[in-house]
Amino acid sequence: MLALLLGALFLCSALPTTAQLPGKKPESFEPVVPDFSAPSADWWTGWPDASTEEKKQWLDTLDEAWRDWRVTLPDNEDLQERADEVERSLKGIRVTWDKFGEYQKVAVLPEVEFPRNPSVLAWAESDAAVARGRQRLVSLQLEVRQVDDTLGQSLSRLRQRVVVLREAGSEGLDRQLAALSLLAAQLNQINIIEQRSALEEQMRVWQEQIDLGEAQLARMLNEIRYSAEAGEKLQESLNGKSDKIEQLTAKRAELRSSTLQSAEPDVNMQRDLQLMELETRLLENYLQKRKDELLQSINRVLNPELPDHQLVMDRDLLETARNLIDSTSRELNIRQRQVVAWTDDESEDMSRWWRYFERIDSALGRAADLIDDVVRYEAAQLKVYRERQGWWATVRERSGHFFNMAYTRWRGLADHELFTIAESPITLRGIARIIFVLVIAWLISGLVRRFLNRLVRKKHASEQSMYNLGRVLHYSIIGIALMVALVMLGLDASKLALVAGALSVGIGFGMQAIFSNFISGLILLFEQPLRVGDLVELESGVFGRIRDINVRSTRVTTRDNIDILVPNTEFVAGRVINHTLDDPVRRIHVSFNVAYGSDPDLVREAATEAAEQVNITHTDWKRKTEVWLMEFGDYALKFKLVVWVNSNMVSPLDDPYALYNLELLREFNDRGIEIPFPQRDLHLRSWDVPVKMARRSGD
DSSP, rough: OHHHHHHHHHHHHHHHHHTTOOOOOOOOOOOOOTTTTSSOOOTTTTTSSOHHHHHEEEEEEHHHHHHHHHHTTTTOOOHHHHHHHHHHHHHHHHHHHHHHHHTTTSSSSSOOOOSSSEEEEHHHHHHHHHHHHHHHHHHHHHHHHHHHHHHHHHHHHHHHHHHHHHHSSSSHHHHHHHHHHHHHHHHHHHHHHHHHHHHHHHHHHHHHHHHHHHHHHHHHHHOOOHHHHHHHHHHHHHHHHHHHHHHHHHHHHHHHHOSSSOOHHHHHHHHHHHHHHHHHHHHHHHHHHHHHHHHHHHHHOOOTTOOOOOOOOOEEEEEEEHHHHHHHHHHHHHHHHHHHHSTTTHHHHHHHHHHHHHHHHHHHHHHHHHHHHHHHHHHHHHHHHHHHOOOOHHHHHHHHHHHHHHHHHHHHHTEEEEEEEEEEEEEEEHHHHHHHHHHHHHHHHHHHHHOOOOOOOOTHHHHHHHHHHHHHHHHHHHHHHHHHHHHHHHHHHHHOOOOOOOHHHHHHOOOOOOOOOOOOOHHHHHSSSSTTTOOEEETTTTEEEEEESSSSSEEETTTTSSSEEEHHHHHHHHHHEEETSOOOEEEEEEEEEETTOOOHHHHHHHHHHHHHHHBBBOOOOSSSEHHHHHHOOOOOEEEEEEEEEEEGGTTOOHHHHHHHHHHHHHHHHHHHHHOOOOOOOOOOOHHHHOOEEEEEEEE
């Protein structure tokens, strides 16, 4: 216990001593002053991390050091000019501080009130003020982007000045000029950094105020109350907007119907610009009227004496307004280029035209802002309607509204004339009728073909005859459907005859091959010289089975399982070998050789046995397998295996000759029959040196 008491006393006595121990001394800020005659490239890089007080201290130190150093500068005109540039850059930093100090005093939402239990007009007034604040914030954001671009360009110039200083000599006028240019660029970079920092701070403050204003608007919308006085004012405004729209519409119609008395281009230009101005003013009034209608709708929903109320929502106006703004902007740009090409930049005509352009462009900007207002008012109306009428009523109202709007749009779009055929207008409704008739005809054709296939399955008719009948009925039904569709479009018989005559001329000149294939296909379907499944060989060398017979072409599958679309004219005009037309049994000749010395009877027996092993071989009392000795060759006995095969049993991927050759090889190997190689006899003769014979002297 005594030890514990002594330890406690020691700790208590040590606490004051410990509290008095000096802590770590904070690092003091030391401003960096460059060597003005040779500034380093990075002396200023600590500026963005310094506090406001440190920046002021740093700038004061720079000012004092600069004034002391400038006194020592030689009296040279170029050097003094560069020195003045450095001094302007130093003053520019203080100007930036003063400017943005005043800028921070500007409120983004000046004198905006957010009263309790407001009327719809009070809410609209506060909403307009917040909307103006959003526009100020957007302009500030654009300014920040511009400063960012300037900051990047300034940094690029700063790097260039560093390179110039490094390339300059160690002494002389060029060295001093390069040093002062670099110093001015560094101070200018600091100035732009300060501008960027001040703008960011101002943008943050304004954003907080805008967020607070939007929260207040949401609160006001929840507390909004019905006001009969507001309803009367809104109705008066609606009546005034309607009268204004009527006046502008009448003025526009009068201007459009007026006949130009002059062919001068400037007169036509003035008329077009006046029309554009009227269009934009008319659009503004329509959008302002829609705003008043939405506010009136909100006020009526709040009236307890009106239990049922419909939403005021129509996307047609907004879409039309956006399209009109885009088209007018493009046309205005074209007119501006025309005016620039016609007139001088400093002439009175250019000023007159430019006043038109400015008025129209301002009206387009106001219309774009009004579109945003209408979108916000629609959202507010929907929120108030949902709170007062309930979720289900809102869904029902919006569903019915969108259904009616979609139906109205479809009716307007369906009756829009796309083009004309023989003076008969073609609309989307007519095209939809054609598609409907063709779909019904296609379904009827499918049902007919299904019925024919059912007859084939029940063996009441042959497959080939039903196939041909189905094809003919299909094209007949589609042709009748096309005729009915054309009649539904309003074309009479005489016009159809004209169209048929034009088509016949087109077929005669430009569609000869297609029409020839079509006729050939009909011939194949009716005469039936070919059927699906037949094994055919064409004059062009195509060999395979028929898979489909269409009106224009026939699909043939070769032994390599390749589908070839053969024009029908090739079957009608060319030579076609049909191996399975009437009788699928045909005879083939398989040639083979055996060595001399082989027993012919054994060879005949082996070849006959090999033929029996192939499943496509056909034998009966009239068609028997035979083996013929055809020729005594140079090195072999030449035989032929003459065999009858059933072509229907030949697979599209098999070659009958290959099947028989394989079985012949197996049988010859089993029976020891030799298949010879080419042989030649070589006779060698000795050749002695000829004896020279002497001539007689008397000869």
